[in-house]
Structure formats: structure tokens, C-alpha cells
Amino acid sequence: MTFENTLHFAQQLDRNDPLRSFRDRFLIPQAGGKELIYFCGNSLGLQPKAAREALDRELTVWQHLAVEGWFMRPDQAEDTPWLSIHKRCKDPLAQIVGALPSEVVPMNNLTVNMHLMLTSFYRPAGQRTKILTIGGDFPSDQYALETHIQARGMNPADVLVEIFPREGESAWRGEDICNAIDTHRDTLALVLMSGLHYYTGQVFDMAAIARKALQAGVPVGFDLAHAIGNIPLWLHDWQVDFAFWCSYKYLNSGPGGVSGVFIHQKHHNANLPRLAGWWGYDEDSRFAMTKGFVPMAGADGWQLSTPTVLAMAVHHAALQITAEAGMDALRRKSEQLTAYLEFVLRNSGYPLEIMTPADPAGRGCQLSLLVHQDGKRLFNRLVEQGIIGDWREPDCIRLAPTPLYNTFEEVWHVGQILLKFRT
Ligand SMILES: *Cc1c(COP(=O)(O)O)cnc(C)c1O
Numbered sequence: 001m002t003f004e005n006t007l008h009f010a011q012q013l014d015r016n017d018p019l020r021s022f023r024d025r026f027l028i029p030q031a032g033g034k035e036l037i038y039f040c041g042n043s044l045g046l047q048p049k050a051a052r053e054a055l056d057r058e059l060t061v062w063q064h065l066a067v068e069g070w071f072m073r074p075d076q077a078e079d080t081p082w083l084s085i086h087k088r089c090k091d092p093l094a095q096i097v098g099a100l101p102s103e104v105v106p107m108n109n110l111t112v113n114m115h116l117m118l119t120s121f122y123r124p125a126g127q128r129t130k131i132l133t134i135g136g137d138f139p140s141d142q143y144a145l146e147t148h149i150q151a152r153g154m155n156p157a158d159v160l161v162e163i164f165p166r167e168g169e170s171a172w173r174g175e176d177i178c179n180a181i182d183t184h185r186d187t188l189a190l191v192l193m194s195g196l197h198y199y200t201g202q203v204f205d206m207a208a209i210a211r212k213a214l215q216a217g218v219p220v221g222f223d224l225a226h227a228i229g230n231i232p233l234w235l236h237d238w239q240v241d242f243a244f245w246c247s248y249k250y251l252n253s254g255p256g257g258v259s260g261v262f263i264h265q266k267h268h269n270a271n272l273p274r275l276a277g278w279w280g281y282d283e284d285s286r287f288a289m290t291k292g293f294v295p296m297a298g299a300d301g302w303q304l305s306t307p308t309v310l311a312m313a314v315h316h317a318a319l320q321i322t323a324e325a326g327m328d329a330l331r332r333k334s335e336q337l338t339a340y341l342e343f344v345l346r347n348s349g350y351p352l353e354i355m356t357p358a359d360p361a362g363r364g365c366q367l368s369l370l371v372h373q374d375g376k377r378l379f380n381r382l383v384e385q386g387i388i389g390d391w392r393e394p395d396c397i398r399l400a401p402t403p404l405y406n407t408f409e410e411v412w413h414v415g416q417i418l419l420k421f422r423t
Contacts (some may be wrong), residue, residue, distance in 0.1 A: 001336070003343040010412035013340070019333050019403060022325055025049055026252070026405045029388075037387045037410045042198075042226060042366050042400035045252030045318075054317035058082075058310055069309075082309045084283070086300070086315045089260070094325035096251075097224070097243070098234035099262050102298035106247070106260040106315060107279075107307065110225060111140045113244040113261050116302060118148045120263075120272040121190060121219045121242055128189045129154065132180060132218075135162035136200050146193070170355045171362065172197075172297070174205045178212045181335055185216040192220070195243075196227040199392065201356035201366035201400075203231055211240045213276060225249060230334070230364040230402075232327040235262050242267075250365075250402060251322060253315040258308060263299045277304030325404060333403035334365045340408055341367055341401055344415025350378075350422050355396070366400035368392075378421065385417050 003009070014020055026046045028035045038046060044138070061069040061082075070082045080087050085409055090101040097104060122131065131145060146156045146399030163180050165172050179192060191213045196203045213220035219241040227233060235243055243262040247253035274295075278286060280303040282294040295301030322330070342354060345367070353370040356363045371378050375395040382389060382397070389399040401411055 003340055005344055005347045005412070005415060008410060010340070010408040012408050013336070013408035017333060017408070019325055019329055020407075022321065023405045023407065025321055028405065031386060034386060037406075037413060039387065039389045039399040039401050039406065039414075041252070041402035041405075041408075042230075042249055042398060043390050044248055044255060045229075045250055045402070046405055047254065048252055048318050048321055049316045050317040051254060054217060054313040055198065055310055058313045062420055082307070085307055085309055085312050085316075086303070089258075089312065089319055090327075092316075092319035093260055095323050096229060096233070096319070096327060097245075097262055098232070098238075099236045100265055102300075103236060103265055104260060105299040105303060106258045106312060107303050108259050108305075109256065110246040110259045111144055111243060113259050114141065114144045114223065115148060115276055116151070116304075117221055117242045117244055117261060117263075118144070118192075120267075120274050120302070121221060122148070123273070124152070124154070124159075124189045126216075127187050128185060130159055130161050130187045130189060132161045132163065132184060132188055132191045132193075134177070134193045134197070134204075135164040136199070138223070138225065141194065160351065170200055171202050171357050172204065174208055177204070181209070181212045181216050181218065181302065185218065188216065188218045190219055190221070191208050194226065195220065195222040195224050195233075196364055198226050199368060199396070199398075200283075201226075201363050201368045201398070203227070203357075203362055203364055204241065207234070207238045210240050214239055226364065226366070229322050229327075229330075230366075232331050238266065239266075247315050247318070251315075251318055252404070253318040254311070256311075258311050258315045261299060261302060263302065265298075268298050270302075271293075276304060276306070279303040279305055279307070281418070321404065325339075329402045330406070333362045334401075337401045337403055337406060337408065337411060338363065338365050338367060341411045341414065344412060345418065346420035348415050348422060350418040365402055366398055367395045369399065370395055371397060381421055382414075382417065387414055387417065399403065 089106045090180050093104040094101045101304045149159045187230050195206050210220050222243040224243050224245040228245040246259050247257040276293045280301045355368040355370050379391045379397050389397050
């Protein structure tokens, strides 16, 4: 499609957008009586209107039924009692990550889940002790790897194989990652990395990486914090061994919202080592409270604790919106929305560099801009104009137009403001 840098053209795209009604399901923050242009869904997604209602429903159950809320619902309510509230989230989650419902479970927070998955899937033995990852991954992931390795009495410097972009390039080359798996295949115990890089916005070819790891006989896992709800995923078909994510970014489940994990079906009967808790215990006999851990089938068997019911209720309400829109339709709009942002940025003539890959297959909705001169000043001016992105020291502005609630007209506005600032 040939883009035009006019308000009329942007509004035309909005009129033709099959997902345009979804914006109305969200509360758009305002300043001075005007809606902000919110391009920060990569950090905290906006509040769905359904969130308050979902929360309110559980507060009412707590009020009237109190402890019985674990086993009962109010008259006419069709959803599950708190005891199995996680089950409400399974279908939409499975749909969003391309999995079977038995392969996913919502629980805990991301970094906790990363440690749980490392316990089950990082099993160094003999020559095979190393973990292949990308250099410069999200700090929490780096700390989790480092300390997890130390907790097993090893030295991270001996264990981690970190792949970086080539000298002078900002994106990783897929072949460098796949070749490294080949090169280190005899000493690798695990491949674990982000599926979509938080800083550059690059999407990794998870299917190719998983295929290569499978050939090498090495388990592979992905951190999907920036990928879930942003790009279509087919974790089951790709034969990814495990994955984990957070839900407060593109899934709009609220600050610190419930995380989740994927564990491929092929591991469900393998009796993998795990850190267990009573909530992962076989549901039918959990309250017999006997000695000796008997896991629930599938991903549910990795649950540890009493679920955070209120957060889970909001998570469920938010998940339903993404599932209803569908990842295919979201991706179609997202590709166009981000391409339009790229177009208006370039058209503005503002001196900036786009770090995110230009190939639509190599990126999600986020564009990471390097502004070499006065980047912070530009960022502040955008904020003054009601445009909310995020700033990463020393010179990076990340803008993430999200297909659920952002519009082409908003994107057009960003270009207009840069045009004005250029001079
Ligand atoms: C956002 C994000 C996290 C955050 O982890 P929490 O445990 O939810 O605080 C971790 N890893 C990546 C790659 C992220 O993008």
C-alpha cells in the first residue's frame, strides 16, 4: 500500500479498520480534557473497561460468600469458582500462544516462572552444561540466569554462551544464533532467550531456532514478555519446550498482572524435576493433604500457590478481548500501523535512526528510535504534546502503536509534531 501523510488518509485507514471498535473497550488516559496518544503498551497496556467489572464481581463474591467463594459462585454465575479460576484463562491463553489448553497455565510473575522453568529444563549433565542466550537480554532475565547457575554451584562465565549482533549492526542475524547452536551442540544443555527483544523490538525466528535446537537435542525456551499479544505464536507446532511471559504489556492485565507458562505436551508425562507447591497437586486429592507430591496433569502441575484471584479476574477479562480480536487480525493491523509510523517518521525528515528491523517479519508493533542529538529533549517535547512513549538512556525512544486501541490518526499526529520540531 502506498501511504500518504495526510489526516484524510489516516482517517480513511481508521474507517476501514475491522478492529476499530476495540478502542472503545479501553480507558484512554487524558490530560487537560484531551485523550493522550498512548504508545506505551509495550510497558503497561491500557485498562480494559471490563477490568473494573471483573474485579467488582469477585469483590462481591468475597463480600457475600467469603471462604465459600473458593467452591461456590453466586446464583446464575456461569464461571468457575476461585478454586479453579485459572481454568477460565486457559482457552484464551492457548489461542493467543498457539498451544493446547493443557499446555498453558496462568500463575506467579515472570521472573519467578523463569526460575521454575530453569529448574525443570536446565539439567546439565556430563559435557552438556552450557546455556545459549542472546547478549544484552532484559536485565531480570540476565540476573535469573546468572543466579540460577550459581545456585547450582557453577560459574556463569563458564556456562553462558551469549550471542551478540555483529560489529556495527543493531539486529541479531538469525543464522548467527542457529550456527552457534550447531557449533556448541555437544556442550549445550539449554537454549533460552527472548522471542522479541525489549530494546530493539526485533522478533527472533523462534520456529527456526526451535527446529535447530530440536535437531541438536537441546531443550529450548522463550521469554515472551514482548511477544505475547503482539505477534502470532505457534508454540505447540514449533515444538518449543517451554515459554513464559507477563500479562501487563500487550495483554493489558494491569500493573504486575499474572504471568503464565507454556510447557509442551511432550513433557507432560516425563516427570520432570520441579519446585512444587500444593496448588500443583492433583486436584481431586489436594485437600487430603497427604505426603508425597502428586502433580496435576500438564502445565497445571507446575502451579505453586493459592492463585491471586483478584488479579486473575482482571487477567481473564483482558485476555478475552485479545482472543476475541484474534492474533491474525491484530497482526494484520499491527503491520500496517507500524509501517505507517515508520512512514510518517521518515517523511518528517527529523534526524533519527530506526533501530528496529525494517522487515515486517522481523518486528512487532514497537519501533525503537535512536536520536543522537537532544534525544531527551525530543522525548520531553513529545510528552508535552500528549504523546506517551518511553525513554531508554542514553538516546532511545520506544514507540509502540498497539492494534487493539491505537489509531492511524494518532500515528499521523506523531509525524506532524516531528515536522514542527525539525526546524
Ligand atoms: C517486562 C519484562 C520482564 C519483567 O519481569 P517481571 O518478573 O514481570 O518483573 C522480564 N523479562 C523481559 C524480557 C521483559 O520484557
